Amino acid sequence: MNIHEYQAAEIFSRFGIPVNKGKVCATPEEARAAADELGVPVVIKAQVHVGGRGKAGGIRLAANPGEAAQAARQILGMSIRGATVHKVLVAPAVDIAHEYYLGVVLDRARRRITVMASAAGGIDIEEVARETPEKIVREHADPLLGLHDYQARRLGFALGLEPALVRPFAAIARQLFAAYTAVDASLAEINPLALTSGGTWLALDSKVVLDDNALFRHPEHEALRDPEAEDPLEREARAAGISFVRLDGTIGCVVNGAGLSMATMDAVKLYGGSPANFLDVGGGASSQQVATALRLVLSDPNVRVVLINIFGGITRCDVVAEGLLEALKTVEVRVPVVIRLVGTRQEEGRRMLAEAGLTVVDTMEEAAQRAVAAAQGREARA
Numbered sequence: 001m002n003i004h005e006y007q008a009a010e011i012f013s014r015f016g017i018p019v020n021k022g023k024v025c026a027t028p029e030e031a032r033a034a035a036d037e038l039g040v041p042v043v044i045k046a047q048v049h050v051g052g053r054g055k056a057g058g059i060r061l062a063a064n065p066g067e068a069a070q071a072a073r074q075i076l077g078m079s080i081r082g083a084t085v086h087k088v089l090v091a092p093a094v095d096i097a098h099e100y101y102l103g104v105v106l107d108r109a110r111r112r113i114t115v116m117a118s119a120a121g122g123i124d125i126e127e128v129a130r131e132t133p134e135k136i137v138r139e140h141a142d143p144l145l146g147l148h149d150y151q152a153r154r155l156g157f158a159l160g161l162e163p164a165l166v167r168p169f170a171a172i173a174r175q176l177f178a179a180y181t182a183v184d185a186s187l188a189e190i191n192p193l194a195l196t197s198g199g200t201w202l203a204l205d206s207k208v209v210l211d212d213n214a215l216f217r218h219p220e221h222e223a224l225r226d227p228e229a230e231d232p233l234e235r236e237a238r239a240a241g242i243s244f245v246r247l248d249g250t251i252g253c254v255v256n257g258a259g260l261s262m263a264t265m266d267a268v269k270l271y272g273g274s275p276a277n278f279l280d281v282g283g284g285a286s287s288q289q290v291a292t293a294l295r296l297v298l299s300d301p302n303v304r305v306v307l308i309n310i311f312g313g314i315t316r317c318d319v320v321a322e323g324l325l326e327a328l329k330t331v332e333v334r335v336p337v338v339i340r341l342v343g344t345r346q347e348e349g350r351r352m353l354a355e356a357g358l359t360v361v362d363t364m365e366e367a368a369q370r371a372v373a374a375a376q377g378r379e380a381r382a
């Protein structure tokens with residue numbers, strides 16, 4: 001789950017990280033009042049769940065309250081890579097001597113938490129990693145032992161910091177690490193971590209991605225959710241208890257169970273197609289859920305064929321068939337539908353679908369091959 005910069009900054013602040021505190025505003029007038037109160041100059045920053053706001057014109061400096069209102073007027077309502085700006089953060093403008101990068105991510109392959117730092121901060125870290133990977137330094141921390149002080153200091157020295165700056169830098173690295181683990185984040189990042197002209201450290205851009213699988217441990221995080229910023233399809237899916245992730249292919253998948261969903265996507269890829277989504281209707285999917293799932297998948301204009309792959313264990317095939325038939329009554333199906341339905345009560349389920357003129361195949365391989373063929377606009381080879 002993504003959260004906004006100002007929310008991430010609040011989290012970092014709780015862990016002792018010096019952040020640039022500002023005010024969240026939804027109108028130009030609020031921005032004017034905020035600038036008045038904070039003292040000018042100020043920086044006006046778009047609050048959206050995407051990075052690269054600076055390049056897109058979503059970050060502006062203002063020398064007086066009137067300019068702050070003007071900048072807010074320009075930024076509010078703006079679209080930054082598909083995300084509409086509904087709020088801006090107004091914060092005191094800072095005199096920057098140098099911009100650093102500091103980030104914490106999970107390294108699954110190493111089973112460690114990686115802390116990354118770079119003296120080439122301010123710009124996209126992916127770009128630094130691509131163009132000048134030698135400019136990124138790393139420490140790998142054991143999740144149980146945490147980031148040791150010596151590791152944090154080693155990062156500071158590797159950045160070429162003056163000795164006097166290493167200790168306060170190391171403190172921020174350890175605070176960021178503590179924040180990352182405490183909130184169950186999958187990413188915690190400060191970019192830029194600014195060295196101000198006054199010689200102090202200040203986090204100027206805070207980013208946190210919360211691990212969805214740990215949200216149950218943090219009911220307080222629900223308040224951080226911004227429904228306006230989420231993919232409407234993913235929101236509808238969550239409300240229905242369906243796991244759904246939009247992808248960029250053409251084969252819409254409706255599957256029960258996360259493992260079978262992954263296997264279905266693999267099969268689609270194996271036969272040369274590309275899935276439009278990951279969708280798991282859940283173990284005991286109701287007919288209502290199946291109907292919702294079908295509607296979700298069909299509302300994606302990229303979908304050229306729907307592949308339904310159900311293994312009836314807890315889920316009964318006749319219940320799934322009922323859901324499908326119900327959904328087909330309410331949803332306009334503009335693409336071919338390939339169905340593989342096996343397991344508990346498969347005869348009943350298949351009979352119901354056959355009576356409605358739908359064909360069902362026996363194996364996942366056959367289903368995937370047919371779906372790929374249909375997506376490519378040709379008949380499947382027998």
Ligand code: GDP
Nearest residue numbers: 043051052053054055059093094122191192205
């Ligand atoms: P991003 O583009 O979405 O990563 O947004 P950032 O918050 O990182 O801002 C982008 C850039 O704007 C930073 O790298 C800075 O160069 C600049 N910037 C942000 N805040 C300030 C500020 O208070 N003062 C100055 N001078 N520049 C700032």
Ligand code: MN
Nearest residue numbers: 122191192205
């Ligand atoms: Mn940034």
